Amino acid sequence: MLLTIVVILVVSGALLLGAAWGIYGRLPKPLEGFIVALAGGALIVSAVLELIEPAMKKAPLWQAFALVLLGAAVFTGLAYLVKKKWGSASGGGLLAAITLDGIPENLALGVALIGAGPLQVAALSGSIFLSNLPEAAGGAKEMAESGKSKGKVFALWAATAVLLSIAALAGNVLMADAPQQLLALIQCFAGGAVVASLATEVFPKAFKEDAYWAGIATAIGLILALYLDQLA
Template identity: 30%
Template structure:
């Protein structure tokens, strides 16, 4: 099996946690503290994966300037995309509108994450386990919260799971595209793309995951995020 197919498969695997989160949001009634705890843990995992995997790989491949440019561009891209989504979802105050906004946010988050998986295959020849775990964990609370709100508004299960199935498919395609496009370019562009994805993910963690977790967990957010960071570092060190 070619590496491009593996990129697609791993993208689908990471995106499949969205379906798990949707299933939990539909059939389970998890307390907000549990959802916030999962989000804080996922934030810690992602920060570690960014620092020790993506940014380090970008710097080793393309140097400081390319890495810095990629991080800045990725942060700005996520920032403006997130602002557009926030403005369009601010007017309707229903649970359905809020749930749809979370779903769109998960799509914006998921594209750079999945691209990072595909780019990692170009750079390292194998999927990054810490990054895969980080994405898998971080997807769950977003899909869970969105599904719970859409269910509350009366949306049917078929439409909800079709939505998350589509986002999962996009994640797989994004991972494949990250591999397919960058395997044809020079290492400098690969390094830039890795940093671009890292900048988008880091901005998402700071703007979305940590504030939402802190709103519920408050003082425990840092401890839980540290546990996630340590878990990802252990995966990195052992791997």
């Protein structure tokens, strides 16, 4: 349980650090885009190797594939509705991305912590950390620049971090005795949501800020995440 709490604090803490960085820190936009792309590359590996592929061994393929598609469809649909309400320049899109894919993602993280070794946990949590940090920074910065109170923006991201921490704890505690097939389907849903967030939020933002260097950064992130996976 101690390992679970530490991992959850590290992953959710990335939202707080990212929000503080976005509100109060200053980085050149190309560097921000490079970091976002780096995180996206890492999250590709996390989605495939830590969520979807292991789940495919525990559930029928058609169910696994269906849940991947469902996760992507749910994320895309809800993110579209949120953007229509808040607007694309308010940072609300990235907040929606982190929340909507983060709940099943952290639920799956909690599930993955059941019986997992430290290195296995590090591979998944490290990728999620790398993704949450720059996404939170970008979203919080845009929200602050749109005229919202910096304190309120930070409080909103802090509330999101708490929500995602609860999701991870729920996954670890409530799902401890759940059937393996159900856990596998939850992981597939999370993987689909992650893939959709990469396509609609992460990589478009990275390319906008850093142009073609984003391609190099994505490859670097992918290599780093693969290295972590090999350690596991």
